[in-house]
Amino acid sequence: MTADDPRLTARHVKGHVPVRIVMSQSLNLPEEANLWNVHDAYTIVATQRGARRDLQKKLALKGVEVVEFDMLNPRDVMSYCYDRGYLSVLWECGGTLAASAISASVIHKVYAFLAPKIIGGVNAPTPVGELGMNQMTQAIDLIDVSYEQIDRDMLMSGFIQPIPDLSPVIPSVDEMPSVDPEVSPYETNIISFYKTWDTFGAFSNFSPHPIHMPDENGDYFTWPTVEHYYQAHKFIGVDDPQAREIVQEIKLAKSPEEAARIGRTRQREFQELVRPDWDSIKIEVMYRATKRKFSTYSHLTDMLLSTAGSVLVEASPHDLFWGGGREGEGMNYLGRLLMQLRSEILGTIQTAVEVGEPA
Structure with a gap:
């Protein structure tokens, strides 16, 4: 958007001028742009709740409608569009958003x-981002395909075959079953999560939910994500100026992906700067941060409780410690921590009900 400053209006033809919708989790958008000219067309900005209140106010003064979502994702945005009566939506987006929209069906x-x-090139743009499909046998087939030559270009169009919904039936919270975190992650009644735009993507460390936790000095700091907190703690407590610089670098990372890249890269490059007890405390570090996230955001707690009776699996194909792996060979420690936290919350609710206290 900042590169070409588009208008996203119907040009060269007469007819309907569509509503323009901009999706941005962090609201990292310019204050001045053609899209904010509502005389050309009405504009709606969909963003994460609490993102850049200052810019939200400025956009509102320009006549731009800002809509906040608890967890910004394509499916909820499309539900919102349906409720508004927008029944035909054209997605014009980059590879990352295209992948999330396709994944959300x-x-x-x-x-x-x-x-x-x-x-x-390694950094060359791609029309579709990470879908977790690396082989042609995994490809999504298009049907009713047609082709049209336009000058030197070829326009191909086709319909995506419906992607089956493999999500399990989630039992009622009232059943409050006792869930064993040690249960095999690939038994029945599985709820998988991985990308932040998945239905249960808020369970990911990368979800945009800041947490207020102590930093390396013991002072409370608002960490942008759980991943920022986790990666920084690999180096917190190490009495070395370079280790402290790495912590600051992670704290200032603009995204959880960047924080993860910095933490993992520095861990490989400077193993002597990683705290010596890291392997023994990393699960506790993750648990503290995850617990704070769910205690801070009540709607996330409700989402976690709605999974009662189901096995939670972080469906990372690469991380065999925190994730479940491609074939269930991973240890799925993140899923186990979430199930442990869920059991603790359910136990607290049950105890409160038994003694007659408000839950």
Whole structure:
């Protein structure tokens, strides 16, 4: 958006001018842009609750409608559009958002332009981001495909075959079953989470839910995500200026992905700067941060309790410690911690009910 400053209006033809919708979790958007000119077309900005209140006020003064979501994701945005009567939505987005929209099964038809040009490179843009599909046998097939040549380009369009919903039936919270965190992560009644835009993506360390926790000096600091807190604690407590610099670097990381990259890279490069007790305390560090996140955001607690009776699995295909792996070979410690936390909350509620106290 900052590169080309688009208008996203219907041009060169007469007819309906559609409503423009901008999705941004962090609201890291320019204060001045063509999209904020509501005389061209009405504009709605969908964002994470609490993101950049200052910019929200400025956009409102320009006539832009800002809508906050507890957990910004394509499915909830499409539900919102449906409630507003917007029944035909054209997604024009980058690879990351395209992947999340496809994963959420909110894309029905694809239009793809093929140009007679070749680009390549490690950082080259891709039309579709991470879908967890690395083999042709995993590819999503298009049906009713058609082709149209436009000048030197080729326009291909086709419908995405419905992706089956494999989510298990979630039992009522009233049943309050006792869940064993040691249960095999690939038995029946599984709820998987991985990407933040998944249905249960808020369970991820990368979810945009800041937590107020002590920093390396014992002072309370608002960590942008659980991942920031976790990665920084690899180096907190080490009496070395370089270790302290790494902690600051992680604290200032602009995204959880960047925080994870810094933490993992520095851990490999400077093993002598990693706290010596890290392997023995990392689960406790993760538990403290996760517990604070769920105690801070009541809607996340409700989401966690809604999974009672189901096995929670972080479906990371690469992390065999915190995740479940591709074939269930992972130890799934993040899923286990969440189930442990869920059991503790359910136990607290049950105790309060038994003694007649408000839960």
